[in-house]
Amino acid sequence: MSTPGFSEQTSALLSQASLACSRRGTQLTELRRKVLGLVLDSDRPAGAYDLLDRLRAHHKGAAPPTVYRALDFLLEQGLIHKVERLSAFVGCIHRHADDHDHPHAAQFLICTRCGRVTEIEDGGVNRALVQAARQGGFRLARATVEAEGVCAACAAMPAGASAGA
Amino acid sequence: MSTPGFSEQTSALLSQASLACSRRGTQLTELRRKVLGLVLDSDRPAGAYDLLDRLRAHHKGAAPPTVYRALDFLLEQGLIHKVERLSAFVGCIHRHADDHDHPHAAQFLICTRCGRVTEIEDGGVNRALVQAARQGGFRLARATVEAEGVCAACAAMPAGASAGA
DNA sequence: CCGCCACTGCTACGTTATAACCTGAACGAG
């Protein structure tokens, strides 16, 4: 695999991310690649300090700014998203077209049972938001939409249990 | 005025809040009333530590737990909202019906020029969210919707200026 | 009187995020 320690799927996503950055004239350096790999490899949102701890295993001397700078870069590149309610980060599931100059409009479904976050991109929600903003004369730039509830997997489990670990 | 140091409008809202709490069997104590007054009296979202500083002017010995406990209470009572993106609090503009047992579904428009936040409650957005969640088999409990952009007042100003202060 | 409860005071601590300053590598202009 291309980056030891990461899953096959994560490695594949890292390769795509690297390409996407090249096309945009930015560099997915080794450090940024590691941080992105850690985010992608986690099936739950990852906090900055969780990432820092894991990063330190293979990157001695990492400090808060180390990981926050990498996260800022990855956010700018649209490779990850921040879930505000959790102060945590998730990998972006969407393909990164050559031309994407500004972030796409996504929404997040946060399961309060298992902690997993699903990224969706719902046209209806986006249209409704644009409409609502326009009604108030508000010039909409972007929106944070984070729903909390119970995911399909957890809803199918007996109460008290949580799907998949 | 009923509570010295607050505007007439804030005082009126405080009276309403006090009544609403009585009906629900909870107490809007003097401390909680002061914190609510501070939130309502501000035309921008107020951070917890900003509130703490202002609270100390009339309430010697206040510490972080003092203000956070009051904020928790006010959130539970639906008297204020937290704006996650700003880690700050705003007063709720809606009337507090006797029967409201769970929080209402509101959205926030955050102006990046002047910093003001407008609370709206848009049926279209709420319907779209319910619909989007259902499509993924997600049992929606509540949603954080925080739009960023430029408010009508700021959009009418020359670039570089910001409306009202 | 006594136990219980809601509220508050207070100390300390945990978590999240950024400021400020410095080093070194890469690269083109002069």
Place this chain on the structure above:
DNA sequence: CTCGTTCAGGTTATAACGTAGCAGTGGCGG
């Protein structure tokens, strides 16, 4: 080549946000 500039990252310290835990007080019902 040497300088200025840009970008990435190391390092230290600190700001900003939030909570745990325990003690005291005062009301209220047994």
